[in-house]
Structure formats: structure tokens, C-alpha cells
Amino acid sequence: MTAPNEKPMKVLVVEDEPHLRKTLRLNLIARHYVVEEATDGEEALARAAISKPDLLLIDLGLPKLDGLDVIAAFRLWSSAPVLVLTARGSEADKVAALDLGADDYVTKPFGIDELFARIRALTRRSLDAATTLARVVTASFIVDLVKGHVTLTGGSRPHLTPIEWRLLDHLARNSGRLVAQRELLQAVWGPEYGTEANYLRVHLGHLRAKVEIDPSRPRHIVTEPGLGYRFLP
Numbered sequence: 165m166t167a168p169n170e171k172p173m174k175v176l177v178v179e180d181e182p183h184l185r186k187t188l189r190l191n192l193i194a195r196h197y198v199v200e201e202a203t204d205g206e207e208a209l210a211r212a213a214i215s216k217p218d219l220l221l222i223d224l225g226l227p228k229l230d231g232l233d234v235i236a237a238f239r240l241w242s243s244a245p246v247l248v249l250t251a252r253g254s255e256a257d258k259v260a261a262l263d264l265g266a267d268d269y270v271t272k273p274f275g276i277d278e279l280f281a282r283i284r285a286l287t288r289r290s291l292d293a294a295t296t297l298a299r300v301v302t303a304s305f306i307v308d309l310v311k312g313h314v315t316l317t318g319g320s321r322p323h324l325t326p327i328e329w330r331l332l333d334h335l336a337r338n339s340g341r342l343v344a345q346r347e348l349l350q351a352v353w354g355p356e357y358g359t360e361a362n363y364l365r366v367h368l369g370h371l372r373a374k375v376e377i378d379p380s381r382p383r384h385i386v387t388e389p390g391l392g393y394r395f396l397p
């Protein structure tokens with residue numbers, strides 16, 4: 165959703181399947197995005213270079229140049245968010261795409277609501293860099309990012325360790341977006357970390373026990389196996 169006097173966001177849709185491409189185009193236009201399209205990998209890079217999109221929405225299986233190669237080339241000069249459309253079962257492709265600099269993915273077949281939740285989460289990030297996000301509200305708790313505490317819906321305020329707070333703070337600031345394991349480790353522990361997935365499991369387990377209604381079935385701090393974590397309000 166864009167405010168009336170805000171510049172519309174430009175989305176480059178790269179998809180070789182005509183029906184899906186049309187569905188994406190119509191839904192983006194209905195939500196006031198400006199849409200450009202490419203049907204193969206080479207066309208994608210040529211268009212991206214000219215139009216400088218604010219978001220790249222890209223299928224991985226493409227004619228001429230593979231989607232992974234397009235992402236790698238795009239990342240050489242653009243920091244715009246990249247959202248990947250993948251087929252079910254292609255876990256290795258997801259990991260490869262994220263390693264090359266993609267920001268998130270949706271698995272086909274996906275719902276339009278899910279797709280736009282992902283797009284909003286990715287495009288909100290660039291806005292948040294300029295503005296200050298004060299509070300993140302979920303059905304179970306409220307995270308106050310300015311005062312640095314969390315309040316459960318019943319009114320109690322659990323004590324979080326500094327590590328637990330930094331985990332919650334980073335995930336809540338990136339609400340809706342996939343946060344890769346490496347990114348979360350580096351945000352919380354520092355740049356020399358990146359492979360200590362067990363740190364995340366242990367401390368996120370403690371955090372969930374304090375804020376989730378059913379910590380064994382978390383609704384807000386969700387694991388994406390092998391990839392990372394996602395905060396869902």
C-alpha cells in the first residue's frame with residue numbers, strides 16, 4: 165500500500181510461465197505497484213539494468229539464463245530486495261538463492277495474500293531504515309523496541325537476558341521477513357559468527373518459553389528448517 169504522494173514502487177517480475185506472470189502483474193497493478201516484466205534470464209538482466217527496480221520478483225527455472233545466475237549478477241550492482249518464486253521440494257535451490265543474496269522466497273503454489281505479506285515485509289525494511297519503529301504488536305505479546313521490553317497480553321513483563329532481547333529485537337524489526345541463521349547470529353553475537361546454529365536453537369528455545377503461549381508450537385517466532393527464522397505477528 166502506498167500513500168497518495170509517495171513514489172510508487174517498481175517491481176520487475178521475471179517468470180516464463182505466462183498465466184502466472186499475468187496473475188502477478190494484475191495483482192501488483194491492483195495494489196499500485198509499477199510492473200515491468202521479463203520472460204527469461206537474459207531479458208531480466210537487461211531490463212533490470214535500465215529500469216532499476218525497487219524489488220525483483222523472480223522464478224528460478226528460466227530459459228536462457230538460470231534464475232540463480234540472474235540473482236548473482238543483479239546483486240553485483242543492486243541492493244534492492246529479491247523475492248524468489250520456487251517449486252516445492254527444491255530446498256537446495258532456496259539455500260543457493262539466499263546465499264547469492266536473495267532476501268526471501270515463496271513456494272509455488274502460493275496464495276496472493278502470502279505473496280503480498282512477503283513483499284510488504286521486504287519493502288518495509290528500506291522504509292524502516294529512515295523511520296524508527298517503536299512497537300511490534302502480536303496476538304500474544306507487545307515488543308516495545310524503544311523502551312526495550314516485552315509485555316504479554318495478560319500484562320506481565322517477562323525478564324529477558326540481553327541475548328534473548330537482541331534476538332527478539334532483530335526478529336521483530338524484520339517482522340514477516342525470513343531472517344537467515346547467519347544474519348541473526350551476526351546481529352546478536354557479532355560479525356565473526358555465522359555457523360553456530362545451536363546457539364540460536366538454545367536461546368530461541370528460552371525466548372519462546374517466555375513469550376509464546378505454546379512454546380512447543382510457536383506462532384510468532386517460527387523456524388524455517390535449514391534456512392532461518394521468521395517473526396509472524
Ligand code: CA
Nearest residue numbers: 180223225226
Ligand atoms: Ca519457470
